[in-house]
Amino acid sequence: MSSTLSAEPRSATPGATAEVWARAGARLVARAIAELAHEQLVVPEADTGAGGYRLSLGAADYAFRAERDGFSAWHVDAASVRRDGAPATDLARFFLDARVAAGLDAVSLAEVVREATATQAAEAHVLAGARTADELLGLGYAELEQHLGGHPVIVLNKGRIGLDAIDLEHFAPEAHGTITLVWYAAHPDLATYSALPGLDASSLLAEELGAAERAAFDAALATAEPDADRYVWFPVHPYQDATVVRTLFAGELATGRLIRLGHGTTAHRPVQSVRSLVAPGRRDVKMSLLMRNTLVWRGLGAEATRAAPAASRWLGELYAGDPELQATGIGFLREVASVVVRHPHFADLPDAPYRYTELLGAVWRDPVEQHLTAGESARSLATLLHVDRDGRALVAELVARSGLDVEGWLRQLFRALFPGLLLCLTRHGVAFCPHGENTILVFRENVPARILVKDFAEDITLLPGRDYRGLPPEADRVLVRWPLAEMAHSIISAILTGHFRYLAPLLREHTGLLENRFWSLVREALLEWRAAHPDLADAFDELGLLAPTFERIALNREQLTGGGFHDRAERDAEPDLTYGHIPNPLHVAGEPA
Incomplete structure (x- = not known):
């Protein structure tokens, strides 16, 4: 077991x-x-x-x-x-x-x-x-995530x-449960700690561990290792402890290069990705899991994990230098610190399947609550697709509670969602992966007001050939670069075909809003933004959001027929598999595309 x-x-x-x-x-x-x-x-x-x-x-x-x-x-x-x-x-x-x-x-x-x-x-x-809509909308962000369908x-x-x-x-x-983590300390030739400036390892641990936990772990380490100050502390998911640490790192445990400190006491909730955990009063933490779900093994790539704080720092500097981006209300859940632990044998086997080089690591991320003010609540974008046990759509309940009609509510959703993402794409040449789990809607009185975005080191995309001022070399080495037309899929695939494709018929069924009217509202929101940014109109047009067709993203085809996809030495850094084209309901013949 x-x-x-x-x-x-x-x-x-x-x-x-x-x-x-x-x-x-x-x-x-x-x-x-x-x-x-x-x-x-x-x-x-x-x-x-x-x-x-x-x-x-x-x-x-x-x-x-x-x-x-x-x-x-x-x-x-x-x-x-x-x-x-x-x-x-x-x-x-x-x-x-x-x-x-x-x-x-x-x-x-x-x-x-x-x-x-x-x-x-x-x-x-x-x-x-399953619970009722009333029950679900009364839950906090993390607990609600545990009821969604994936x-x-x-x-x-x-x-x-x-x-x-x-x-x-x-x-x-x-x-719907909680998890306590297992803490370890690793010799510095195995583990690397990285963080935002000013957040050293001792400060992080003081914020993430209670005083009693810290004292107990200090005592455990001092007993096992006289040179304890050099060791790097990090949490491990209990599953990874049993299946990876105590098996594949048995030699390091025997020689004292890896030391088990004990179980923490903080109760964390796993959200939809399973490896990401949320706890009140603590940062979110994402850890390696030797688990394959959907298209990939859920480890943490060493270089991307090591560079995560540097990428977040640069993103924060970009944000601080653009008042208009700040005014959109978009927020970034920074990856403030990380630990990478090297396996001494698999590290010397670069052509091994990538899961064996992503065995141990952790990333600490800003919690959602840190970005909320009085009267605000947060729910992932994925929440809008959920239907309760009585057949009631949560999005319809949110509209009903807001006091707005469905069209007015959707206009607010689109104004919260698109401006920050479009500015990042067209002005700054930066794309995220803002799918339903990675995008958190911030609500005021049940109306979407702005968004928070997460997952950066592994999911930020930049333009090839562009010089990004201040981008740290360690981040530059790991961030993927695609042409703008490919970067447009951060909106086309993650939002339009990957989320709104399901939201439009759901709204028709539960509110009576016709689908063609839904897409007209989306188009109006995009053109409104374009008209307000004539200097970025050409870059907006290059995205192709209003083009007659989109490439068909074929994630199921990729998963089902990928052959040795899961056993490659490196994660696939190419764009998602496409197969032919699909009509774009945002396109109107004779109008700007």
Whole structure:
């Protein structure tokens, strides 16, 4: 058993009954059909006799009702999906049926079945613990994150390869629990501490550990190591402690180059990424996990982790030098400190799969609460896609509580969301990855007022050939550089096709707002910004946000057919896989594109 929190396993997943399992499966099969059809891995055909669609996969036929949106994407009615006439409730079986159509080889398909089963189990857990909109909107940022459903585009979004059942019951966000961390100290030839100027390791530890914890850890280290002042302290996720530290670092533990200090006492909540933890009165902390979820292993790359504070410092200087950027209200959750721990053997094997060079590390990040003022609350952008146990959309509840009509509320959302991101892109040549989890909406009286953005060292993108004044060399070495047209996907893929593609039909269903009106409001907001920035109009146009078509981002195609993607020596730093083009509902013929 990899968990260290309990000597006895908990009971089976609460609510994992046949009914909940089937409901979770029906939702996921509908999503799988919709997303694979959107990425053209499978091709449904109209079934005029039944008034819906049919997907013939050879092994089985699927019949369902669906609607198409402005991107020609599919929105499948989960209750309508039938496999050879019976309700379709088995996600793994769907992928087995789709093997030939999707071009999945046996090795890839076996991994898919594994992740599909795990994802359906996690989805059942989410459904079993579902709460009402009133309850959910009364929760704080981190606790609310534990009730959300994960990445909306990727079907196998909770595969979490590496975690066993007991791990999931302790460490998955949908378990709604808290975690205490295990603290270690490492010899300085193994570990490197980096931080913003003025935040030395002693200051950080004084802020992140209570006095009693610090005293106990000091005593443990002094007993084991007379030269204790040189050692670098860092927290480890309990899963990583059991699966990595006490196994792969056994030699370092035996020789005293790595010393276990003990369990901390602060209760942290895991949010959707699993490896990121939030605790009241503490900074957020992100740690390496030898776990594969969605497209990658969830370790921390050594160079990016070491450079994280430098990248945050530079971003802060950029922000401080642009009063207009400050006026947009955008805020950055800085990565203020980090620790990287080197494995002495895998470090000498540069062509090993990258997960073996990302085994231990930690990044401390500004907490959301630090950026809030009186009367403000914070929720991730992903919250807007959540539907409660009674079928009520949280976004509709927020609109109803705001006192605004839906169009007025959306105008405020777009004014909070776009200006800061567009200024960073067009004026400063800086893009983030502002998807639903990385973008936090700050609300005043249930109205979006501004945004906070997180994840920098691994997700900031810069322009090639541009000289960025003051950019530290250690950050320059790790930050990816793409042309502006590729950087535009920080808005196109992360927001328009990766979030609004789902928000528009949700608003139609729950508020009556027509989808074409939704996209008209988005277009109005973008053109309003363009008109207010004539000096940046050319750069805005180069982004192609109003072009007739977008490249189709194909994350599921990449995950399902990526071959040895997960075993490469380096993480993929290329743009997301694309497959053909999709119509852009923001484009209006005859008007500026």
